[in-house]
Structure formats: structure tokens, C-alpha cells
Amino acid sequence: MTPGFSYRRAASIKDAVTGISEGNGRILAGGTDLLGCLRDSVFTTNMVVSITGIKELKRIDETPGGGLSIGALATITEISESPVIRERYPALAQAAAEVASPQLRNQGTIGGNLCQKPRCWYYRGEFHCLRKGGDRCYAVAGENHYHCIFGGNGCYIVHPSDTAPALIVYGAEATIAGPAGMRKVSLENFFVPPAKEVTKETVLEAGEIVTAIVLPPPLAGLKSSYRKIRSRQSWDFALAGVALALRTSNGRVTDARIVLSGAAPVPWRLVDAENALIGKVPDPDSAKYTAALSVKDAQPLKHNAYKIPLFKGLIEEEVVNISQA
Amino acid sequence: MNESERNIYYLRGIPVPETPPPGKDPAPWKKTDIVGTSIPRVDAYERVSGTARYPSDIHLPRMLYAAVLRCPHPHAEVMNVDTSAAEGMPGVRAVISGITSDTDFAWWYSKEIKTKIFDPLCRFEGEEVAAVAAETAYQAWDAVRAITVEYKVLPFIAEESKSLDSSSPLLHPNGNTAKTDKYSRGDVGAGFSEADIVLDETYRTECELHMPMELHGCVASWDNDRLTIWESAQGVYSIQSRIAEILGLPLSKVRVIGHYMGGGFGSKLQPGKYTVIAALLAKKTGRPVRLFLTREETFLAVGNRPPATMQLKAGVKKDGTLTALEFSCIATGGAYPANGTGLVDWLVRDLYLCPNVKTETKDVYINAGPSRPFRAPGHPQAAWALEQMMDALAEQIGMDPIELRLKNIPSFSQGREGNPPYTTTGLRECLSEGAKAFGWEQARKYSSGSKENGHVKRGVGVASALWFAGGGNPPSTAVVKLFSDGSVNLNMGASDIGTGTKTVMTMIVSEELGVKPEMVQIEYADTATTQYATPSGGSKTVPTEGPAVRAAALSVKQQLLSFAAADLKTDESSLTLRGDEVISMKDPLVKVKIHDVTGLKKRGVIVGVGYRGPNPERKVVNPFAAQFCEVEVNTMTGEVRIIRFLGCHDSGRVMNRLTYDNQVFGGITMGIGLAMTEARILDRDQTGKMVNRNLHDYKLPTSLDVPKEMKSLPIEKPDDTANTIGAKGLGEPVTIPTAAAVANAVYHAVDVRMMKTPITPLQLCQALEKGGKEGSK
Structure with a gap:
């Protein structure tokens, strides 16, 4: 039922890189997304390389400087339950807890959550769309209830990850291994918007894999959270989500990060809204102002204009909540 | 039998309800001992432990797997089907489609319009175009993908609000209105003018899919001219009659078995095209064929709640x-x-x-x-x-x-x-x-x-x-069989679609005969060996089958009392069943053990037949x-x-x-x-x-x-x-x-x-x- 492919279990990161470099290789970690994509013919592969035997990828380690290094194979459950993540990076723990369903969280990995394919039902369905090399995006004139209101350009997917916005508010970096060695990319620059390249979701080049996520030490006094709104209370992607991080000094905001999920083809950072908060007292008025500013550039499609009041309400509610926390 | 053994079977000391004379309806239960209590499902262990065999668990020797090619367009004409590549693929044993000679059978969703099993005009996405039987499910699906179909894609309608537009394509020659129903009583105009408040609103409910846990499908197998079908169905007799009608077979030559089933909610009251396709492929290959749909197929082709x-x-x-x-x-x-x-x-x-x-x-x-x-x-x-x-x-x-x-x-x-x-x-x-x-x-x-x-x-x-x-309704026939040790078989055709039918029917038998629920064994949902029942749906299974089962149990009691009366040389109306004895209500010394009743000994069992009586008139x-x-x-x-x-x-x-x-x-x-x-x-x-x-x-x-x-x-x-x-x-x-x-x-x-x-x-x-x-x- 799935197209024919070879299967190989990599013994090391190097082995995995070599494995997927041959032809059209794909990485198998948790497999929760890969198997669905293969079964639905979203893409094909001639080589599946399992990395589940690579021990060094299964870990959550504190780094000497007080940060955290999370191996790509750490499961979503492990992240949501990790005491150190819950304490120092609560938005990440909250985001992980909101992912999918318990079974999928047990099986799915952080690397996979960041590299997962979009959930657009045209992309996943029997439609030869732009992102699959076709000639049009069906969402433009189609059933675009769940599509983007920011950053759409030819293609109107929303980025499906809950953990990515949370990681971005903490300034996380992805460690990438490839044929040319290791490199690091900040997570904010890890995702590729359709304006740049419509058939790619990440900066990963052929043969490259994410091996770890590195979080810098959290800023002292930083408050952070992730909240997700969806049509169903489990096993559902975000209609709207927001990762928020605020630091105040003498009652006024000194640092702010607002990153949205369910809004754009990539995790969507709202720099203008962040700047607008700086210097303000985080009260209901500034929350309202920030929220209104957040959606001012939204460009809804035919069926997703609801996302504008939804994001507005969500951001306002979360700014108030976090300042009262 | 000593005292403790007897207690395996009987509820001790509990008087059973009165037995009415033959042909008379029983009185309503006044006080009940079993009915109305909370007892776990009689088949809970089988269901929870996984030993219950559902139709999708059936694997027969030499069984083939089938898969269906479905039209990917909502409206299209099949111009040509090329199955040659599929036929030559490994493991493939049969390929059928609208162009093969052995598939010319009528199909209907309701009798007004007949179509074919593989109709050249596909009116919805997912309509059946061809089917394959192969040694494995994977081979069957590979072969389905190798079939080349030339479609003439036609304009479609996706919203009912546009169906009657003059620019919309016609789905059937007589237009796009399937039916119009009107009803009126009184005078609404006068009614509105009497009202202090009049509101006028438009509401909408979306199309909902049934999505039972067990997928739709069956296993079909021929033994010479007799077809046996194990189907996930709400009623075996409704599957039997429709399949017999389509294939032109006598009812006696179609056996449908559907013991456990994993939900239907109305979508399994009738067979599907899949049932016919499985039977046709089984006939063609001379081997049993299993055809269960994929979850994706069930979103398209096995019913819905209309928007x-x-x-x-x-x-x-x-x-x-x-x-x-x-x-x-x-x-x-x-x-x-x-x-x-x-x-x-x-x-x-x-x-x-x-x-x-x-x-x-x-x-x-x-x-x-x-x-x-x-x-x-x-x-x-x-x-x-x-x-x-x-x-x-x-x-x-x-x-x-x-x-x-x-x-x-x-x-x-x-x-x-x-x-x-x-x-x-x-x-x-x-x-x-x-x-x-x-x-x-x-x-x-x-x-x-x-x-x-x-x-x-x-x-x-x-x-x-x-x-x-x-409210339930006739027809229904149930049979209760009393063994000489006092244990009981209940034989009924109805399916238990997950509502607890088997448990409730067990309780009725237990109530009437005073036998412990666990001593009642049910045989059910098999057109060859169990009695007639309409499919389980309409919230009518308990009020339909329950009275038939009660009547069957009463018939057993009546026969038992009559046989005992002959043994005891007394009038049967003076006798009652108590525990493992038939006893005189007038003289407690006049009694006989069930297993000593001559009439039972002569027959080995007492068989009671019960029918569902008519509903109250008007x-x-x-x-x-x-x-x-x-x-x-x-x-x-x-x-x-x-x-x-x-x-x-x-x-x-x-x-x-x-x-x-x-x-x-x-x-x-x-x-x-x-x-x-x-x-x-x-x-x-x-x-x-x-x-x-x-x-x-x-x-x-x-x-x-x-x-x-x-x-x-x-x-x-x-x-x-x-x-x-x-x-x-x-x-x-x-x-x-x-x-x-x-x-x-x-x-x-x-x-x-x-x-x-x-x-x-x-x-x-x-x-x-x-x-x-x-x-x-």
C-alpha cells in the first residue's frame, strides 16, 4: 500500500546522514508523520533511515551555562513532563502537553515535531498542489477555514508545530548534522516561508538532519506561556496558538516575545506588537492595544476571517494572564 | 443432583411470574427480580478480553483479500477501464469491473432508481469502478492502483442550495428533486395572526458521518450454490433478503452470520455494494473473499446524516x-x-x-x-x-x-x-x-x-x-430451549449492535424461568440457525425482541407445567415453577423435579417458540x-x-x-x-x-x-x-x-x-x- 523503499537502521548520526544522502531518503524517528505521508502519497521515498537506535539523540541535558540541550529523539511526552523544562521553560512544557494525543506524544519526537509536514488538507489529500510540485494552491479558492492569515504567498498553509513557537520565544537553536558537518541555525530562521521557497518547510538541505535543540539559559524573571485553541480538545492542531514571554522591570515591560502558531506558514513572530509592549505596564489596556496591533496586517481568506477576532482575543487574554501570573 | 449443584442453575427461592394459559398474553410484571437490576453485559468478558470474534476477525483457509477502485471525481463517466496490467500482477486472482461480463447486477439505494454494481456513470466521489481479489491485501491494493480508467469528468453539485439552480447539471433524467413532502393541519395564517410573537429563523445542521469503530465489510464464501456471508451488520436477515434479491438466489441459499459487530448507527442496516462485490469475487475465484473497506472509503460511500x-x-x-x-x-x-x-x-x-x-x-x-x-x-x-x-x-x-x-x-x-x-x-x-x-x-x-x-x-x-x-413491532420469532438440567438456550435472530441486547434478553429469560442469567446461553444473528428478526435499528430491538423472548420462555413454562400436570395427575393451572421443581400451589407436597418430568425426558429438551404480538391498535x-x-x-x-x-x-x-x-x-x-x-x-x-x-x-x-x-x-x-x-x-x-x-x-x-x-x-x-x-x- 506504500510505495516500495529500502529500510536501514542507522548506527550513528554519520550513518544516518550517509543513509538519507543516497537518493530520496527520509528519516524515521517517531514515524507518526512519516507513515501518514507515505500512506497518503504526499511524497515517496526510496530509503527510510531509522534513527531510533542512536542513543545520543535520546536525551534532555542541562548545559554548563545553565541552558538545555534536547536530543532530537526526546519524545513530546518527555518534554512535557521534564521537571527542568516545566520549571525553566514552561511555555515549551505547555506546548508539548498540547500536542496531538497521549499516544502520539509518547511516540512523536521533538525533531519530528519541528520537521513535520503541513496539515493542509489539500496538501495531504489527492490534490497536486503547489507545495507538491503542482501548479496551484487549492486553498486560495477552496475550503480555507484552517489556513493562514499571515505570510501566505502562493501557498497558504499554517505551520503545524506547537513546540516551535515556544522554542522561538526562548531563542532556541537547532543543531543540524549533514554531509558537510555540523551547523547551528536559530529556530527563528529554521523555517522557510513560501515566499522564499514553496516546496520546502525548513532550511534542511539534502542529507541534513536535526540532532538537537539547544536552549539558552532563561532570562531571570522571564514569564512565559503557551496557549492553544482548537476545535477539539485532544488530537487537534491549533486554530490559533500563542507563545508568549515577558520580562518586566519596575512594573514595565523590558523584553517581550510573541510567536503565533496556526497563523502563518511558519511560526509567526510579531515584532511590532512586541515593541509596542516594551515600556508599557502589562495591564488590560496595553493587552488590548497589543492584541489589536497583532492582527492589523492580517490578510484573511474567504473562510478564515474568524482568526482575526480569535487571535486578538487570545493575545489579549494571554497578555493579561501572564502579567497576573 | 444435590442442593449445591442445583443452585448453579436456579435462583433460590425466587418465585417466577405466573404462567398464563396458552394463547393468552402474560400479565405485566409486577415485581421483578432480574429485569431492572444492573448486571454487567453477558458478553463483557469476550468483548474486553478480545476473544469475541467480529466479522473483521474472520480468516478462512484460502481466503483472498479484495480492494475496490473508486471514482476520484464527484461526477464522471467511465469511458474505459483497462485492467490488463492489474491482472498480471503477483497474487492477483480476479479483477472485475463494469466491463467484465459477470457483474451485471442491479443495485439501488432506494427502489425509485436502480443503478449497477459498477455503473459507468459515477455520481459521487467514491462510487465503485472496479475490484480486485488477491492473495494479500497489499497485492490487492497494488493491483487497484494499476488499473487505468479513462474518465470524462462532468460538472458537479456540492451544495444542496445549488442543486435546483437552472445552471446545475442534472444527476438523474427527471431532475434534481428526489422528493417533496408536504403536510398541513389547521390554518397557519390564522395561527400567526393570533400570535403575540412571531419569529422566523433559518437553521442548519451539517452532514455527519456514522463512523462506527468496526469498518464496513464482510467475508463471503461459496459452497457450491450456497453463499455464506460474515458481515458487520445490524441485522442478518436484512442482509440476506437484499443479497438474495440482487443475486437471484433463494433465501435458503444465502446464509448471513453477524455475531459480534463494532457499531453501525444505521449505516449497517443494509448490505453495501461491498457485500455484492465480495460475493462476486468469491464466486469468480472459487475462494472465500474478505472485503473490508478502509476508513477513508467509509467517509465517502457508506452513508451519512444528510445536511x-x-x-x-x-x-x-x-x-x-x-x-x-x-x-x-x-x-x-x-x-x-x-x-x-x-x-x-x-x-x-x-x-x-x-x-x-x-x-x-x-x-x-x-x-x-x-x-x-x-x-x-x-x-x-x-x-x-x-x-x-x-x-x-x-x-x-x-x-x-x-x-x-x-x-x-x-x-x-x-x-x-x-x-x-x-x-x-x-x-x-x-x-x-x-x-x-x-x-x-x-x-x-x-x-x-x-x-x-x-x-x-x-x-x-x-x-x-x-x-x-x-415501540417495536412484529415480526419476530424467538426460541427458548430448556435442557434437562434446567439450563437454557435462547435462540434469536437479532444482532446486538452494542446496546446490550443479549444481556437484556438473557434477563428476560432469567426472570421468566428463574434460571440464573449465567445459565442462559444465546445463539443469535445467523440466518441459518437462528430465528427471524428485523435489523436492530429504530430503537426497537428491546420492545420487539423482548416480548418474543418472553413469549418463548412462557411457552417453555406452559409445556413444562402441562407435562408435570400429567405426571402429577393434577390440573396444570394449579402448578407453578419454583427453582428446579414444578409444585402445586394448593399442596406443596405435590411436586416434581424438572429433570424427572416425563414429557421433558421423552423429548430431551423443551422447545418454546415465541412470536412478537401486534402493537395496540390506534x-x-x-x-x-x-x-x-x-x-x-x-x-x-x-x-x-x-x-x-x-x-x-x-x-x-x-x-x-x-x-x-x-x-x-x-x-x-x-x-x-x-x-x-x-x-x-x-x-x-x-x-x-x-x-x-x-x-x-x-x-x-x-x-x-x-x-x-x-x-x-x-x-x-x-x-x-x-x-x-x-x-x-x-x-x-x-x-x-x-x-x-x-x-x-x-x-x-x-x-x-x-x-x-x-x-x-x-x-x-x-x-x-x-x-x-x-x-x-
């Missing part, structure tokens, strides 16, 4: 008297006549007292899968409209919604010719007792009060219902319901959380409280799906294809979407007029008022009407932005 757009105009006087109801509905049963508007106006016609009622319903064709009956066909849709309208009327006249409903409770069925009375109606008690148990008055005030506090508002809502059927047997819920609405994000639910149901006698409550909670859960999460979405403006054909995008409610607090409060009024067990149906009424109750609670919380299902932040965010109470538009 309905409903306009309801209602008039009420200030004192709460309803003066007129005018209802029109356009709905679609899909691409073939499939009763897309069946019963959709029934609640408007029958639920509340109203002298002037007019309805018109129109079923139109679109290029989508044909509907099949779905748990209480038409009713949840109508409740969505009518029950929200009742709330709106109550608000306009400043009356509590429950009080308005209580003011308009009929004791007879106005929707039927001659206004026949209901045998019983507990609608009043469902509302009033339910309101008490729910704490309605207090909750209504508290919720309203909470509107001042923050942006998360609470609201409570109610909705009531009746179900058109639920009376209507309907179950009634009211459900209550409390919700919390976040006015900034449009999120709705259901805090608690109460289901208050009059379904006559409660046969088993455990399975009863299961039904109530299951029905509410399904109703929450309609209210909150479920909708089929077609790519209406581009391809007409269904975009959410998987369990992630088509959102069934999860355990987190239903409230922690769910309660069931039976209004138990044994209905002795209805039938000999006093029970009415329950399986469908439990899901009728749910969605409307949620919508009413949302309105109470935030003053915004949910005109459409599902209630999601998609709808609520925009509605909240617009705001505006009813009547102030």
Missing part, C-alpha cells in the same frame, strides 16, 4: 400557547434517492401542542455519497431548529424555557391521522423531574449572574424530544426525553466547554440500568459531536471532493470534549399497553435533543444564537463580534 437547511416560523401567545409552526427544509440524501429529508419535520409536527402546522421538505440530489439512516433520522436536525426556536419564543414572552415546554405537552400524536393517543408519555416528568435533578432554577440564575464576572460566561440549556418509532408508542446542560463560553476566543449534562428519558421500563445509562451517555456524546465538532467538508468551489476524509480532520469528539459530569435520570413508567415487557426504545432518543441543548446553553451564556452546527470558535468568534440578541436584529 439540512431548515426555516422555522413560529407563533406564540403571551401565555405560552403555541399558535402556529411553519417549517420548510431543503436537505440532500446525496446522489441517489436516499430519504435525505426522512422524518426531518416530525418533531415540528408532533412534539408540542399546536393546532396549526405546515411543513414542506425537499430532498435534492448533489454529487456526494448517499445518506443512510443515522441514529434517529431527521430528529436531531429538527430538534436543532425547533428547540432553539422554543427558547427564543420563551425569551420573547418572558417565560422560562421549561415552563413554555410544559405548557404545550400533548397526550396524543397530532402528526398522525386521527390524533391517536400515546400509550404513555413521560415528557412532562422528563422536563420537571429533570429540572429538579439538574437544579435548573438555581443554575439558570447563577449562570445569568456570572455574566457580570469576567469574559468567561456560564449558561444552562434544555431541549426535549420524542422519537417517532421506538395507539402510538413513543419514547420521550429532555436533556439539560451547562456550558462555559470564553467570549474572547469563542471556546465552549461543556461542564455537565443530564439525560432524562422516558423509555418505559428500565430493563438494565447499566446498559441504559451507557445508551444515555453514548447518545449525549454523539450529540456533542453534532453540536461541537463534526461536519463533512466538500471542496465545493473547485473539485467537489471531500477534504476531511480522515479521523483527524473529521473531528469525532474525544473524551476531553464530553463533560466529566454526565448523569442519567430514568423516568420509569412501565408501558403495559405497549407490549408485554413494558419497555420502549432508548438508543435513538438519547441523541436527539443534545445538540440543541448545547446551543441553548451557549445562547443563555452569551446571547448569541448558533444557527449552524458545529459550534466552534470559527462560528462563535464572528458571531460574538457581531453580537446582538435575538429579535434585536
